[in-house]
Structure formats: C-alpha cells, structure tokens
Amino acid sequence: MNYQDLIQNMMPHTFHIPVLGLGYSIDTPIKVAKYGISSVASIVDDELIERMRVHYARQRGEDHTPITKSEHDYRSRRITAYLDLMHRIVTEEFEDLKTQPFGTGSDIDRYFSLLPETSELKHRYEAMLAMPDNAEKTAESSALRALIVPGSIDVNIMSKVDKMNSDAEGNPLDDIHTDALAALRGFALSKLSSSIILSAGMNPHLYSYLEAFTDFFPDSEGNFRKKVILKVSDYRSALIQAKFLAKKGIWISEFRIESGLNCGGHAFATEGNLLGPVLEEFKNRRDEMLTELLALYESALDSRGIALMRVPRVRISVQGGIGTAAENAFLLEHYGIEATGWGSPFLLVPEVTNVDETTLNELATADSDAYYVSDSSPLGVLFNNFRNSTAEKQRLERIAKGRPGSPCHKRYLVSNTEFTKDPICTASRQYQQLKIKQLKALDPQPADLQMQIDAVTEKLCLCDGLSTAALIRNHLIKPRENSAVAICPGPNLAWFSGTYSLDEMVGHIYGKIDLLSKNLRPNMFINELNLYVDYLKKDIERHTTALSDKKAKYFSKFRSNLLEGISYYKKLIPEITNQTVAYRQEMMVQLEALEGKLS
Structure with a gap:
C-alpha cells in the first residue's frame, strides 16, 4: 500500500x-x-x-x-x-x-x-x-x-x-x-x-x-x-x-x-x-x-x-x-x-493541552540543556524531566531546607516496603527521611554518601506534579494545594520556540508551514542515537568501579546494537529522498562521528 x-x-x-x-x-x-x-x-x-x-x-x-x-x-x-x-x-x-x-x-x-x-x-x-x-x-x-x-x-x-x-x-x-x-x-x-x-x-x-x-x-x-x-x-x-x-x-x-x-x-x-x-x-x-x-x-x-x-x-x-x-x-x-x-x-498549543502560563513560558524559551533524562520517577524507570519546572525548583528548595521529599496524598506510585509494612512512595518525605537516616548511620560512611543521598532525593512527586497544571488552567486549584508543576516533555521540544495555534501545529505536521525554519535540527534518528550513546556512556561510568560479568555482557550487547543501528542508517540515507543532498551528507557525517564515540 x-x-x-x-x-x-x-x-x-x-x-x-x-x-x-x-x-x-x-x-x-x-x-x-x-x-x-x-x-x-x-x-x-x-x-x-x-x-x-x-x-x-x-x-x-x-x-x-x-x-x-x-x-x-x-x-x-x-x-x-x-x-x-x-x-x-x-x-x-x-x-x-x-x-x-x-x-x-x-x-x-x-x-x-x-x-x-x-x-x-x-x-x-x-x-x-x-x-x-x-x-x-x-x-x-x-x-x-x-x-x-x-x-x-x-x-x-x-x-x-x-x-x-x-x-x-x-x-x-x-x-x-x-x-x-x-x-x-x-x-x-x-x-x-x-x-x-x-x-x-x-x-x-x-x-x-x-x-x-x-x-x-x-x-x-x-x-x-x-x-x-x-x-x-x-x-x-x-x-x-x-x-x-x-x-x-x-x-x-x-x-x-x-x-x-x-x-x-x-x-x-x-x-x-x-x-x-x-x-x-x-x-x-x-x-x-x-x-x-x-x-x-x-x-x-x-x-x-x-x-x-x-x-x-x-x-x-x-x-x-x-x-x-x-x-x-x-x-x-x-x-x-x-x-x-x-x-x-x-504542549506549546494552549488551545489543545493544559499547561499553566509559567510553565508554558519556560517551555517556549528553553534550550536543549533544560530537557534531560532523569531518575526522578518513583517507579524506578527513566523519566524525561524539565529543569525549569516549578516542581523541580520546589524539590531543590525542600532539600536546602533540610526537608526533602513530598507529602504523599494520592499514593498511586507507592511500592516500597523497606521501612514500613504498607508500601510507601520513594518520593515521599517519609521514605526519604528514613532512607537518609539509614545511609548516614552506616559505619564507616561510604565515600559516595552524598551521591547516594542525592539519588534518594532526586525522586519527584509525579501524582500531584503531573496533574497540577490542569487544575491551574481550569481555575480548580485550592488555596492550600501545592501549585508546583512537574512536566515531562521529550527532548525534541527543545527545537520548538514559542506558542502555536492548533492550525499552525497541524500545518507544520503536514508541511503547509515550517515552525522550525530558523532552527537547524538533526534528523530524528540521529537525535535518538545521540541520546542512546550518552545513556550508554553514563551507565558505563556508573559501573567502572564494580563491573560484573553480567553488566559487561549487557554493555557489549548494547554497543553492538548501536553499531548495527548505525550501519542500518548508513544504508538508509540514500532512501531518504525527501531531503536534500546536503542534509543526507550531514547525516552521514553525524553517524560517523557517533560511530567513533563507540569505538
């Protein structure tokens, strides 16, 4: 077809x-x-x-x-x-x-x-x-x-x-x-x-x-x-x-x-x-x-x-x-x-999604450094986070005040029973205080104690944070409710600047207009490959002091899959005929550079 x-x-x-x-x-x-x-x-x-x-x-x-x-x-x-x-x-x-x-x-x-x-x-x-x-x-x-x-x-x-x-x-x-x-x-x-x-x-x-x-x-x-x-x-x-x-x-x-x-x-x-x-x-x-x-x-x-x-x-x-x-x-x-x-x-189309004005303004002007893959989720799964969100700022403020963690009201992500009979959330104040106390009591204290504490306090309340903007936009937020907003845009959003109408965004999707005309952006496959190479590099760095045979095999398989993917993309480039020759040549240069990082 x-x-x-x-x-x-x-x-x-x-x-x-x-x-x-x-x-x-x-x-x-x-x-x-x-x-x-x-x-x-x-x-x-x-x-x-x-x-x-x-x-x-x-x-x-x-x-x-x-x-x-x-x-x-x-x-x-x-x-x-x-x-x-x-x-x-x-x-x-x-x-x-x-x-x-x-x-x-x-x-x-x-x-x-x-x-x-x-x-x-x-x-x-x-x-x-x-x-x-x-x-x-x-x-x-x-x-x-x-x-x-x-x-x-x-x-x-x-x-x-x-x-x-x-x-x-x-x-x-x-x-x-x-x-x-x-x-x-x-x-x-x-x-x-x-x-x-x-x-x-x-x-x-x-x-x-x-x-x-x-x-x-x-x-x-x-x-x-x-x-x-x-x-x-x-x-x-x-x-x-x-x-x-x-x-x-x-x-x-x-x-x-x-x-x-x-x-x-x-x-x-x-x-x-x-x-x-x-x-x-x-x-x-x-x-x-x-x-x-x-x-x-x-x-x-x-x-x-x-x-x-x-x-x-x-x-x-x-x-x-x-x-x-x-x-x-x-x-x-x-x-x-x-x-x-x-x-x-x-998220940059106000008539379609619920993004509060403060967060919308931050998204509309943020550069690529504001978007990052984090360990913020209590689920223990990687989470695309936004550094400029009010929830992230609140998290850091609470740490500075010696009260890390969040009150846990909705309890959708409770899973940890390390300290309690009933599951609690790793983003909760209860869990983080108990875990930090446990870490500080270790004797002798590990050299990476602060790194371990930072890993604990990185967890963010998503149950409240990911729903708050909808309450703010619809004027439903209550006086004593937490108004900090968490948001999880993909890194691709860094290439969009400003806010748009539904007609403009749909027009962009179908090629009627180009909302990225002022921004030189790598191909989506290259962007994903960059993310994977960075992810692998950071994961290897985390395990340099204690690399098990199982983890070593995992890294080898990961690297092999990336190299096979690069080989696939090199063969694919000539078939991307709806792009210019210069665009395809640049894709090849970028692939070879990433291939070099993996060698």
Missing part, C-alpha cells in the same frame, strides 16, 4: 496526539475530536478526573454531584462518568459542527482546512466550494457532512501502576479493585467506542481482565466496540504480549511503536534497539506476525463459540521525537505505517 492509499484509508488524519502526563491531555479530546483528530487521555488519576468531570458538568448545567471515596467502586465509576461526559460533549459539538454553513469560516470549514493536502475529502470540499450555488452543490455538501467523523477519544493505562486497595475500614479489597483493573473497568463500562492504550510493559493480571468485557470481542459483523492498542519499543516484546492476549481472544488492533529514549514521559530504554531498525523489523515481519496471531486468535474465539467474520485489521503507528513534515512523511511512506504520534510539541 503506497502513501496515497494510506492517506485515503485513514479517516481523517494520519497523526494522533498521545497521552501527555496525567493532566496535560486529560480533556484534549474535548478540544480536538470534533475536528477529526484523535487523542489520548490518561485514566490513572481518578481524583483529577473527578474534579474535571464536576467542572465540565457544572459548566453544562448537568448534575455535578461528586462521586466520593466512600462509595463502592468509586475509582471505576469516576472514570466511567468522565468518559461518558466527554463522549456527550464531543458528540453534541460534532453534530452541531455538521450543521454549520460552509464557506463562512465556521468549525466545519476548520475541520476540512486541517486535513492534509493529500486527503480526498479535502479535495472534494475545495471542489464543492468552487461550485455555483445549485442542486449539485447542495447534494455534494450534504455528502461531505455525512462522510466526516470525529476523532477518537482514546485512553491510556500504565499497566504496572496497579497497587492493591483497601476499603474505608482498611480491609483489603478484591483484586478487581486494584488501580489498573478499576481503571480498565471504568473504560470498559463507558459509552465510548474507542481504544485503550496499554503501556509500560506486560501485566498478566490486567491483560487477563480484558476477557471480562464483551466490548473487547468482535460482534456479529466482526466489529469491535472497544479496541486494544499496545505501546511497545521493540518487535519481540510486542509479539510476546500480543500472543498472550490472542490466546485469550483479545486482538491487538494497533502496535504503537515508541522510541525508547526520544519521547516524553517515562522512557523505557531498550538495549540499544534504535527506532529505525525496530520499524524495519515490523515492516519485514508484519505478515508473519499477523499469521501467527491470527491462528491463536481464531482458536481462542472458537473455544468461546464466536465466529470470526473477517480478518481483523492491525495498524502500526510510531511516535517519539518526530519533528518535521519531511520526517513524518518518510515514516509513513518508507515503513508503510498508518499513523504518527505528535505529543510534546502540542
């Missing part, structure tokens, strides 16, 4: 807006779905979700009675109620858009103007506008109204953010009330017909729970009311997870490939498996994967008495570090994927 066919088979855009933190895209579907743009909201933080639901319900004059924590299954019910509210809002606004007059600069005109130039719908729209006012024009305008569809209201769960919960009396609740399962249930019971994106690795407990809901199985016509998307960073893990689910009769409708390091949020560094070679493997083994999964899936459906009416579709998309229209088009054309994800750049 060529690029033109892909465009015509995608309805209506070839990009989506991935999940952005806990709060940055919490209501993005309300803002963009009516224009046919799909986006993803996190359903981890039910407290934020409930406050946003009450906020929007109050605006609309609907019942906004809070769903309190004292109520049964409150987490799931909050999520269902909010998703149903978003569904109502988007449906109503889209139906209103469809009735608006053409050619007056209304939202329906904006819908078509945002489409890529290769869109058949857009061509028909422009031809319709040029028609004389007659019955043919009226018929064509009616046909166009019937053809447009809203963007999808998709949701995201970090699979392993799945703590056990207790009732008001402290009694452990059943397994179905863990955080991840309750969130899944909230989506499954909603009125949405959309997708759930499962990220951050495999959780068999959660994956098995998908079987409990008929919406994830095909109906009599072979359609899914709710689809499952896996966010992955390599082919092997994608296949393992998809086979596990296929054996249970759950189909993966999309593999959403994300760069291991050149992305926003949590970064799951692979063993040097670079994005280009990963995409190549998916491209070459796509049919093989489909055949293997389909055999398992058919058998599972047959055991359930479900007839497979037709072979279900599998989409492949990619995200993480895409920055130009040329890169976007090359990914679609060369790797035969259906869509790309553009996340961090939309």
Whole structure:
C-alpha cells in the first residue's frame, strides 16, 4: 500500500496526539475530536478526573454531584462518568459542527482546512466550494457532512501502576479493585467506542481482565466496540504480549511503536534497539506476525463459540521525537505505517493541552540543556524531566531546607516496603527521611554518601506534579494545594520556540508551514542515537568501579546494537529522498562521528 492509499484509508488524519502526563491531555479530546483528530487521555488519576468531570458538568448545567471515596467502586465509576461526559460533549459539538454553513469560516470549514493536502475529502470540499450555488452543490455538501467523523477519544493505562486497595475500614479489597483493573473497568463500562492504550510493559493480571468485557470481542459483523492498542519499543516484546492476549481472544488492533529514549514521559530504554531498525523489523515481519496471531486468535474465539467474520485489521503507528513534515512523511511512506504520534510539541498549543502560563513560558524559551533524562520517577524507570519546572525548583528548595521529599496524598506510585509494612512512595518525605537516616548511620560512611543521598532525593512527586497544571488552567486549584508543576516533555521540544495555534501545529505536521525554519535540527534518528550513546556512556561510568560479568555482557550487547543501528542508517540515507543532498551528507557525517564515540 503506497502513501496515497494510506492517506485515503485513514479517516481523517494520519497523526494522533498521545497521552501527555496525567493532566496535560486529560480533556484534549474535548478540544480536538470534533475536528477529526484523535487523542489520548490518561485514566490513572481518578481524583483529577473527578474534579474535571464536576467542572465540565457544572459548566453544562448537568448534575455535578461528586462521586466520593466512600462509595463502592468509586475509582471505576469516576472514570466511567468522565468518559461518558466527554463522549456527550464531543458528540453534541460534532453534530452541531455538521450543521454549520460552509464557506463562512465556521468549525466545519476548520475541520476540512486541517486535513492534509493529500486527503480526498479535502479535495472534494475545495471542489464543492468552487461550485455555483445549485442542486449539485447542495447534494455534494450534504455528502461531505455525512462522510466526516470525529476523532477518537482514546485512553491510556500504565499497566504496572496497579497497587492493591483497601476499603474505608482498611480491609483489603478484591483484586478487581486494584488501580489498573478499576481503571480498565471504568473504560470498559463507558459509552465510548474507542481504544485503550496499554503501556509500560506486560501485566498478566490486567491483560487477563480484558476477557471480562464483551466490548473487547468482535460482534456479529466482526466489529469491535472497544479496541486494544499496545505501546511497545521493540518487535519481540510486542509479539510476546500480543500472543498472550490472542490466546485469550483479545486482538491487538494497533502496535504503537515508541522510541525508547526520544519521547516524553517515562522512557523505557531498550538495549540499544534504535527506532529505525525496530520499524524495519515490523515492516519485514508484519505478515508473519499477523499469521501467527491470527491462528491463536481464531482458536481462542472458537473455544468461546464466536465466529470470526473477517480478518481483523492491525495498524502500526510510531511516535517519539518526530519533528518535521519531511520526517513524518518518510515514516509513513518508507515503513508503510498508518499513523504518527505528535505529543510534546502540542504542549506549546494552549488551545489543545493544559499547561499553566509559567510553565508554558519556560517551555517556549528553553534550550536543549533544560530537557534531560532523569531518575526522578518513583517507579524506578527513566523519566524525561524539565529543569525549569516549578516542581523541580520546589524539590531543590525542600532539600536546602533540610526537608526533602513530598507529602504523599494520592499514593498511586507507592511500592516500597523497606521501612514500613504498607508500601510507601520513594518520593515521599517519609521514605526519604528514613532512607537518609539509614545511609548516614552506616559505619564507616561510604565515600559516595552524598551521591547516594542525592539519588534518594532526586525522586519527584509525579501524582500531584503531573496533574497540577490542569487544575491551574481550569481555575480548580485550592488555596492550600501545592501549585508546583512537574512536566515531562521529550527532548525534541527543545527545537520548538514559542506558542502555536492548533492550525499552525497541524500545518507544520503536514508541511503547509515550517515552525522550525530558523532552527537547524538533526534528523530524528540521529537525535535518538545521540541520546542512546550518552545513556550508554553514563551507565558505563556508573559501573567502572564494580563491573560484573553480567553488566559487561549487557554493555557489549548494547554497543553492538548501536553499531548495527548505525550501519542500518548508513544504508538508509540514500532512501531518504525527501531531503536534500546536503542534509543526507550531514547525516552521514553525524553517524560517523557517533560511530567513533563507540569505538
């Protein structure tokens, strides 16, 4: 299938807006779905979700009675109620858009103007506008109204953010009330017909729970009311997870490939498996994967008495570090994927995401040094951090005052039982004070004591920090609430300066305008490779004094994968024909320089 066919088979855009933190895209579907743009909201933080639901319900004059924590299954019910509210809002606004007059600069005109130039719908729209006012024009305008569809209201769960919960009396609740399962249930019971994106690795407990809901199985016509998307960073893990689910009769409708390091949020560094070679493997083994999964899936459906009416579709998309229209088009054309994800750049689009004014101004003017991969996450996973955030400044202020750590209210990331019977969060003040006390009591004190203490105090409260901006932007922050904002943009955002409208950012994605025209930026593959080389170098430095055989083998494999990736890119460069000769020559120079660093 060529690029033109892909465009015509995608309805209506070839990009989506991935999940952005806990709060940055919490209501993005309300803002963009009516224009046919799909986006993803996190359903981890039910407290934020409930406050946003009450906020929007109050605006609309609907019942906004809070769903309190004292109520049964409150987490799931909050999520269902909010998703149903978003569904109502988007449906109503889209139906209103469809009735608006053409050619007056209304939202329906904006819908078509945002489409890529290769869109058949857009061509028909422009031809319709040029028609004389007659019955043919009226018929064509009616046909166009019937053809447009809203963007999808998709949701995201970090699979392993799945703590056990207790009732008001402290009694452990059943397994179905863990955080991840309750969130899944909230989506499954909603009125949405959309997708759930499962990220951050495999959780068999959660994956098995998908079987409990008929919406994830095909109906009599072979359609899914709710689809499952896996966010992955390599082919092997994608296949393992998809086979596990296929054996249970759950189909993966999309593999959403994300760069291991050149992305926003949590970064799951692979063993040097670079994005280009990963995409190549998916491209070459796509049919093989489909055949293997389909055999398992058919058998599972047959055991359930479900007839497979037709072979279900599998989409492949990619995200993480895409920055130009040329890169976007090359990914679609060369790797035969259906869509790309553009996340961090939309943090600079105030009408789309919830970024408070202070943080927005910092993002709009920050240079590359402000973006870094950190150990800030209590999950123990690499985290893309922003040095200029108010949460990072607050963290340092608390350390200076001798009170490191944060109050722990939401407890989504509690996991440590080193000092307590019940799990606590490593970003909490309780844990950090206990850990520092333990380290200082060591006799003799290690030479790297301060380094160990710094590693403890680097942890940052993400439960509050990643949702605060949404509260500030919607005027929901309470007087005594912590107003420090954490944000997790990908390093690619350093190349964007200023703030933009939705039309400008979409225009940039499709090549109508160039928002980076004043900034010379390396290719996205080179940017990711740089991140991996730096990551490997720092990891080796951390283990120079005590290098185990296992770690030495890991470093050797990592380096080998990077060198193989460089070799792949050298062969790929001549095929990047939508860039200039000078651009391709510079890519080769940069690859050779990075190759030298690894030798």
